[in-house]
Amino acid sequence: MENDINKKVVMITIMLGSFLTPFMGSSVVVALPSIGKEFALNEGLINWIATSFILTTAVFVVPCGKFADIYGRKKILFYGLFIFTLSSVLCGLSINAFMLISFRALQGVGGAMISATVIAIITSVYSSGERGKAIGINVAAIYTGLSIGPVVGGIVTQHFGWRILFFMMIPLGLIVIILLSRLKQEWSEAKGERMDYKGSLIYGVGLLCLMCGLSFIRNNWYGIGLIIVGCVILIIFGIYETKIINPILDISLFKKSRILMFSSIAALINYSATYAVSFLLSLYLQYVKGFNPEHAGLILVVQPVIQALFSPLSGKLSDRVEAQKVASFGMGLSTVGLLVLCFLKVGTNISIVLITLVVLGFGFALFSSPNTNAVMNSVEKRYYGVASGILGAARTIGQTVSMGITSLILTLFLGNTAISSSNNPRFIHGFTVSFVVFTIMCFLGIFASLARGKVEGKVKLESDRGSTPS
Template sequence: MFAVLLAGLDATVVGTVMPTVISNLGGMALYSWVFSAYMLTTAVSMPIWGKLSDIYSKKKIFYFAILFFLIGSVLSGFSQSMIQLIIFRAVQGIGAGGLSAVPFTIIGSIFTPEKRSKGAGALSATWGIASILGPITGSIIVTHFSWRLAFLINVPIGILSVLLIKQYYSELIKKDKQKIDYFGAIIFVISILSFLLAFLQFGKGAVFYSSEVISFLLISIILFLVFIKMEGRFGNPIVSLENYRIKSFGVGNLLAFLSGFAIYGVISFVPLFVQSIQGKSPIMAGLALMPMSLAWSFSSFSSGQIIPHYGNLKMIRIGFLLMIIGFTLSMFLNYDSTFIFIILFIILIGAGMGFVTPAILVTVQNSVEKKNLGVATSSQMLARTLGGTIGVSIMGSILSNSMQRNFDILLRSGTVVSASEILKSNLDNPQILLSSKMRSQMLPDELNIVLSVFTGSLQNVFLLALIVVLLAMIMSFQLRKF
């Protein structure tokens, strides 16, 4: 649990301290890559950590994951430039991939299939707690200490995690030595990495048919086809496509993908709405997600306790139902909506995600033999990460394109007679357009129109999320009860 808390805290603390890091190290143009490098290596390393934990000692693999994470943390804390920080964050992300997958695999090996949900629910709840503590911890660090402490603080927590695992976790299962298909692993990792880079470029403003996006997608597709063709020829593959022919495994991962697609839209755009549209402070923007995190934690823990009595399917469907209600309410969002209304629909979405997360994980784990728990767990984590990355990219593009299109309609209809050039030039960049500096340069009527256009465009984003969750609810009826 401390390991999961460690990874969760780092993900949220770093976002809080990065403005201070930029002021110290410079390199504003590289800002987003501090997060992207971490996310990319986390995603592509998950299947490898999962496979290794199935073949070798889970405890030893956990130690290696902690080691990677702490080395990356210490090096990040002593970075002297943004380039160094990005490289060391990538190292840290490799460890984070193990911390995201191996603890859930350990839980799966400790508990019987009927009781796995309790452990999974507790670990899932830890992520929600970390998302609450992270911003608070980050704010205290940058206010009273050096930003470097945000990375170095991981060391004592990591050491405590190792000591607890060493003391209380014993493996009784004897591992059969297997030859790993390292060639296939490299092909698979580069394929997933290229796929993620394509959508990262798309999310950063590149059009879908741009040379960068198309090139990365072609590389990804070609290498994935090579991986399918060569699967298992040089050893035991890190990802066995045979598993996806198991209905519960395949559908469970699809549901993880769809839920990740939908939830990251809320995480990414609600704070932007609160700060940029409603003019709230950055602190209030961060606090807007706190009720969702609390609801996520509470319902994850509750779901884990309830699943043994009522089954995984009921928790999945209750969760998606709550998300459907939440996203439906979000369609009534206006730029002058009350803060209470915003909290209401994000609590419903967070609670729904909390019910869904451990139930899907248990569904995927229970669909395979115990010796494949690592592969099953990491596949579910990877599916949600891919869904989140693709979702944020597509939703960001929808937001920008909707704003541009809606504003053009207003100009052609005569509703808006004219618009300043500085306004027109930033229609594809909501963060800049709605910054306090830009707002101060707009006329009152012009600002009201921009706020209305943005809110209407954001509703299109939430509409897509609603459609995705509805699809997930329909697909959940393909699962069977465990």
């Protein structure tokens, strides 16, 4: 009975922690025009308010996962929540763009610590027979944050100002910190291992170059040059990690487990193919269909709501049915949804958009929770933090790839001109080509998902009775 109560407390704490970062991110996006107006920012600086958070999250999430495995997942989550809450206060107090972008980057470090630990803690507490459902509930919390973030962000920004969005994180963050501090357990199965600081630095520099290159890819050779440099550094990182005793990312894990390797690839492809959907549809709804931002937001919220509703069910299903089948079917549905979006035109009925968003939401739900469950079931307990970090890196890199592809294609069709009714035909062409590319990527992702094989082939060494706290 006590163990059941403990699991409930852990789940509530983790759900609230998982809710914070997507809620913050999606609500701030709505506030960007107001922030830009107050600080008189150009489009590039406005984008950096969002990009700085994503960059630092991606750079720190894998090292933070290793830190959590060594020094304790609860401890790293606690520090992450503290940094996230403190940086939110500093963001709200910012008096210029440099301060805001800097504190958003710091907030991303806190977000990385949260992202690297929440799934790892759930995996530590719940055994394999109930883990999928628990992961699904956590995914639902994430997409609840994504769903209500734009609505709350719009209302708060309009009536109280954008700074209140950041100050709202104070009570929410403190509640989670207090709940977390009441948990007496700690999970650190890699305790005693040395932290690979040199590898962390090489990884961080390489990934930073790669993601900055993807963000700047529209700027011709500058972005391409950064991508090449980033890839070279990451190859050096991979070689270096095979030569040390305690790497932050044990490359041999991918060799030993095709489940981990192909599930990670599938996650990367899924985020790369789907993250820009809301961005492109937002432009389509407002500039082509003539909806105001509020109505466009209400239409777009359909997809994350559907995912939030069905993620717990798909997670529970993955406890009984092979993730290979559930996740692959989900990616197949996503491919169908993306294919339909290839054919949207000026006169397309809005009901088509709504139905497609429902299909995409259902597809995302069937893919995300089972895929995460498969990854966490494929590694030893001492690698839970690292596995969680790998998923976090796949997510943030995929998001950047998705926006990079979109930015490049729209630039090819529109140049540097703003979207308007006069160039709607060119925008529609760019819109269509973007979704053709994403459809092909998602279709290929189905084969990556199928290639993972069955979970019975995992390289797990411990029994599946859940982790014993240290």
